[in-house]
Amino acid sequence: MASIVSTPSKIKAWTYTEYGKSAEVLKLKSDVKVPQVKEDQVLIKVVAAALNPVDFKRMVGLFKASDPPLPVVAGYDVAGIVVKVGSKANKFKEGDEVYGNVNEFALDHPKQHGSLAEYTVVEEKLLALKPKNLSFAEAAGIPLAIETAYEGLERVGFKAGETILVLGGAGGVGTLVIQLAKQVYGASKVAATSSTAKLELLKSLGADVAIDYTKVKIEDLPEKFDVVYDAVGNSEEAVKAVKAVKEGGRVVTIYGEVTPPAILFFVTSKGSILEKLNPFLESGKVKPLIDPKGTFPFSQTLEAFSHLQTGRAIGKVVIYPIP
Template sequence: MKAWVYDEYGAASVLRFDEGFSVPEVKEDQVLVKVVAAALNPVDFKRRQGKFKATDSPLPTVPGYDVAGIVVKVGSQVQNLKEGDEVYGDINEKALENPKQFGSLAEYTAVEEKLLAIKPKNLDFVQAAGLPLAIETAYEGLEKAGFSAGKSILVLGGAGGVGSLVIQLAKQVYGASKVAATSSTGKLEFLKSLGADLPIDYTKENFEELPEKFDVVYDAVGQCEKAVKAVKEGGSVVVLTGPVSPPGFRFVVTSDGAALTKLNPFLESGKVKPIVDPKAPFPFSQVIEAFSYLETGRATGKVVVHPIP
């Protein structure tokens, strides 16, 4: 099969296109997915840069966590999925601990059934591919923070892949009393369109100096030191990246198809919308360009690769 591979850690330039890569074996609890679209996440490039070598799978690596595609083969213990099912999911149960050697930036990938869900009927493969890791991170982080109806939240990095979904989930699924979010000047209207009540331009305002404090601060950008100044007494600060100071807590997603299945009705009703960056999808031949763009930190929503041959 055709796949993108790297044999050493480093910049996007270590990626190479391989036309003769072996199709992964399917274990008893797995299905083989014909990949239609795959999304890129910051964890992909941090892994490629060697940031968690100690717990990584061996090289060579086919990158890619997020997948949307069609089941073409099922293992003997698979119960709920069958050939022909259109599915999506994050293929790595633990993001940083022994992620799969052969990821989603290939024609085929093997995935445990429990990590996948049926693709929402109203979404195409490109939209679905950009959801799993980000929406599961958004949802699990809100759950761990004890978020619930009537509470207020501040989202740092509201226009990004995770942040754009935290805003929507907080508003549409949890019933937040108030959602504030930060972005650069050009993305404030976008934050409003997602449901943010208070868009904050971080180039002009210091959110930590606002008189108003929040029940939960969801830090998707690595500003925990400032985030803890914006949270109410007894509140929570969810930290995805960077150093942690109390009451902040580090959070790394666990992939779970059941969480996607639970959120599917909100996606199918249109209450929660996938956000794909205007530059996407990138064709399969331009995976290096897609990573380079994601690594600028300027993407709005998700960077998706499609079609995959």
């Protein structure tokens, strides 16, 4: 396991040693050990990482029962460069530019050492080569959101010619559900909800109908849809979602309580999903969306979490560069 660079023994990483709000418990440590590379893993020099709501939900202790022991290095999404390869890993070589979600299961015993660090280790099966046309920052914002978007559409058997309503169309997952439904699955109509200021964005992503949820009640829409994808995930939205679906239609939600016939799922990360969708990213048919505030440098990760937690972020909140 020779390495193309000499890896430091101690690195900087955003770590929490107790549960609580990110602003209070997340600290930048400079003496974190580089995790050992197991035989099926690669060591990545992290160039960019993205934040996800699951990060701060874990931090406040919502999923303690299946969490690893503290301290935890936060972060799921990563884009970076392979610097060391495990003895049985043969998919990537040193120097490869890769991206992925470091946790195979979002909530079932995720890693103690996540992506908000200078280096992280990841099973090679969770990674794919970074699309050549995307920057590290753009690539970092894709994995967890696109895997969630794709898996939700698969779970409800979405197919060409069907109609779909996306609740929360301007968020990290919602922006990708719109694009996948249209570009990958061949939806006949995509409707999506957002606040007033984001309606034009929804149309630019491919939504045929952009609905202002501050003015229109979802349950009062005259048209019903084959599938409703609730990318917001609060119980109030989930109840509304069921009222917007055709008889015999399907509803999928990513978080919170569900009202039948809606189904709830937690994403399973797979590099094979990223590989399958890479051609759509490389052709520009599916585009990553970084929040208009731009990227946040590694030192401003707390500010980035603060912005994400307002619930007003558009697309993905990305940490870049990571020195």
